[in-house]
Amino acid sequence: MRLEILYYMSKRTKIKALLESEQTHIEVTVKGWIRTFRNNQFIALNDGSTNNNIQIVVDFENTDPTLLKRLTTGAAISVVGELVASLGKGQKVEVKASQIEILGDSDPEKYPLQPKKHSLEFLREIAHLRFRTNTFGAIFRVRNTLSYAIHTFFQDRGFVYLHTPIITASDAEGAGETFHVTNFDLVNPPKTETGEIDFKQDFFGRATNLTVSGQLEGELGAMALSDIYTFGPTFRAENSNTTRHLAEFWMIEPEMAFYDLVDNMDLAEALLKFVIKEALAKNADDLEFLSQRLAEEEKQKPQNERSDLSLIDKLQFCLDNDFQRLTYTEAIEILKESTPNKKKKFQYPIEGWGTDLQSEHERYLVEKHFKKPVILTDYPKQIKAFYMRQNDDEQTVRAMDILFPGIGEIVGGSQREERLEKLEQRMDEMGIPKEELWWYLDTRRFGACPHAGFGLGFERLVLFVTGMGNIRDVIPFPRFPKNAEF
RNA sequence: UCCUGAGUAGCUCAGCCGGUUAGAGCAUCUGACUGUUAAUCAGAGGGUCGCUGGUUCGAGCCCAGCCUCAGGAGCCA
Numbered sequence: 001m002r003l004e005i006l007y008y009m010s011k012r013t014k015i016k017a018l019l020e021s022e023q024t025h026i027e028v029t030v031k032g033w034i035r036t037f038r039n040n041q042f043i044a045l046n047d048g049s050t051n052n053n054i055q056i057v058v059d060f061e062n063t064d065p066t067l068l069k070r071l072t073t074g075a076a077i078s079v080v081g082e083l084v085a086s087l088g089k090g091q092k093v094e095v096k097a098s099q100i101e102i103l104g105d106s107d108p109e110k111y112p113l114q115p116k117k118h119s120l121e122f123l124r125e126i127a128h129l130r131f132r133t134n135t136f137g138a139i140f141r142v143r144n145t146l147s148y149a150i151h152t153f154f155q156d157r158g159f160v161y162l163h164t165p166i167i168t169a170s171d172a173e174g175a176g177e178t179f180h181v182t183n184f185d186l187v188n189p190p191k192t193e194t195g196e197i198d199f200k201q202d203f204f205g206r207a208t209n210l211t212v213s214g215q216l217e218g219e220l221g222a223m224a225l226s227d228i229y230t231f232g233p234t235f236r237a238e239n240s241n242t243t244r245h246l247a248e249f250w251m252i253e254p255e256m257a258f259y260d261l262v263d264n265m266d267l268a269e270a271l272l273k274f275v276i277k278e279a280l281a282k283n284a285d286d287l288e289f290l291s292q293r294l295a296e297e298e299k300q301k302p303q304n305e306r307s308d309l310s311l312i313d314k315l316q317f318c319l320d321n322d323f324q325r326l327t328y329t330e331a332i333e334i335l336k337e338s339t340p341n342k343k344k345k346f347q348y349p350i351e352g353w354g355t356d357l358q359s360e361h362e363r364y365l366v367e368k369h370f371k372k373p374v375i376l377t378d379y380p381k382q383i384k385a386f387y388m389r390q391n392d393d394e395q396t397v398r399a400m401d402i403l404f405p406g407i408g409e410i411v412g413g414s415q416r417e418e419r420l421e422k423l424e425q426r427m428d429e430m431g432i433p434k435e436e437l438w439w440y441l442d443t444r445r446f447g448a449c450p451h452a453g454f455g456l457g458f459e460r461l462v463l464f465v466t467g468m469g470n471i472r473d474v475i476p477f478p479r480f481p482k483n484a485e486f
Numbered sequence: 487u488c489c490u491g492a493g494u495a496g497c498u499c500a501g502c503c504g505g506u507u508a509g510a511g512c513a514u515c516u517g518a519c520u521g522u523u524a525a526u527c528a529g530a531g532g533g534u535c536g537c538u539g540g541u542u543c544g545a546g547c548c549c550a551g552c553c554u555c556a557g558g559a560g561c562c563a
Contacts, residue, residue, distance in 0.1 A: 035524090036523085036524065036525090038521095038522045038523065038524090038525050039519085039520060039521075039522040039523095039525055039526090040519090040520070040522095041520065041521070041522065042521075042522050042523075042525085044523075044524095053523095055522090055523080057521085057522095060520080061520095073513095086521095087521060088521050088522065088523075089521095089522095089523080090522085090523050091523085108513090108514060108515085109496085109514060109515080110496085111496095112496065112497085114496075114497075114512085114513045114514075114524095115512095115513075115524050116497070116498090116512050116513055116524065117497085117498080117512080117524080118497065118498085119497080119498070121555065121556065122497065122498090124555095125555090176561065176562070177561085213563090234563080236561085236562075236563090238487095238560095238561055238562075239487055239561085240487095240560085240561060240562075241487085241556095242557095242558085242559080242560090242561090242562095243556095243557080243558095244562085244563080245561080245562070245563080246563090249563070250563095251563060252563095347559085358559085358560090359558090359559075359560090360559095407563095408562090408563095409562070409563065410563070411563080412562075412563065455563060456563075457562085457563030458563085459563080460563060461563095470556090471563095481487095482553095482554080
């Protein structure tokens with residue numbers, strides 16, 4: 001990157017470019033927010049372009065004292081000065097300021113972010129300012145890389161990015177509680193003669209809600225475009241209070257015609273590896289910082305709970321190893337024979353075939369037994385959704401869940417049931433109203449073909465790559481029960 | 487929603503068996519120092535002890551209800 005060009009285009013040079021500059025003794029303009037002002041002489045300035053700060057050297061003896069007093073943590077400033085090799089240790093280059101302008105003051109008595117350690121809980125309460133910390137700066141730059149990498153991955157493979165609706169009328173997908181969308185006066189909504197709320201008079205002429213999944217619409221697209229993916233917000237009104245659930249989250253849902261379950265797994269594994277690789281390549285500084293942050297945090301934990309791999313090693317390990325693939329039935333066998341099960345260490349002992357695995361079981365498989373990402377397939381049909389393709393054993397369906405260490409389920413997908421009779425039979429059994437999904441069933445009536453897809457929880461991916469522990473810290477403004485501030 | 491724990495200065499926390507004027511570190515302010523890396527040294531200011539009610543001569547501490555937060559579970563991505 002040539003600094004002159006950047007300077008011309010934006011009237012300032014971003015700190016990332018300055019720190020990478022091979023040239024010195026050039027005049028530069030740099031703008032950003034003060035992190036600390038040390039020794040009445042050294043400003044650590046950050047503009048979010050990188051995790052690293054640039055050091056601004058102030059000639060305090062020849063600077064107006066009232067200006068010096070306004071160089072406080074959090075203030076926005078513009079600096080003109082010479083980029084020089086640093087005289088001190090700790091940085092290669094620094095800017096010898098010739099002109100400093102305060103763009104925005106920051107009252108140090110009131111500004112909540114002071115140069116000290118703050119807890120993640122506190123920062124969550126000031127989510128509007130937490131971008132200005134090293135940790136959150138790194139997280140959101142990594143999030144950006146992952147987001148872009150997902151598009152790159154699919155675009156390179158000829159997938160069509162399809163915008164499925166945010167507002168939907170079907171409440172039939174069984175993916176969880178929905179948020180209602182209405183124009184009614186909630187105090188006095190129109191009623192029918194029988195006293196029920198009359199949705200015929202509502203904006204859409206029927207009851208509507210925010211989407212819980214774009215999959216069904218995604219399948220419609222795939223039945224003509226071959227390969228599509230969605231990447232958009234998803235809403236679940238579950239009263240979930242955990243480190244892995246949000247009421248508003250982003251999900252990637254590819255849907256591929258002529259794919260079977262193995263193709264589906266191959267694609268999901270390739271996608272995860274690609275985006276992790278991109279993050280390692282493009283956010284080395286950020287991940288190094290997050291890796292150290294995690295190491296510090298792990299020091300607080302008892303020895304046996306600590307991870308033996310650093311964050312970066314963990315990500316690299318993911319790239320270097322194939323995910324372990326096995327069926328639900330095989331997993332049950334392993335769990336049955338496992339030490340914690342025999343020693344009755346599981347809160348929910350493995351009793352037999354047919355029930356869903358508990359978190360502790362998934363963790364055992366991923367973190368203790370295989371020690372790598374695991375793909376479980378062919379679950380019992382009674383614990384999975386109606387649209388999954390039924391196996392010949394009449395007991396299981398072509399489902400696959402990808403389980404990651406520390407996160408649990410990061411991907412859930414399946415080969416879809418393309419046979420009309422089988423699908424209708426399953427919908428009847430599960431009480432899914434066929435009339436409402438007439439358009440979905442039409443794809444099985446006209447040119448049905450084998451196809452498959454999955455849903456990847458974007459925040460869970462960001463959680464894994466950044467090594468953070470709470471999903472509320474990897475989305476800018478988390479929505480969860482009792483919280484929609486900002 | 488359930489289980490467990492927590493809520494005391496701007497932040498992180500201590501506060502004994504219920505007893506006089508509620509403490510520390512960091513941050514902030516003032517002064518000193520001036521090539522510092524979360525600078526350092528000295529000093530100062532800063533409190534509705536989550537809210538409501540109760541027990542008691544007396545409550546930060548005990549009891550009840552509520553609110554909020556964290557961790558775990560369920561629901562799932």
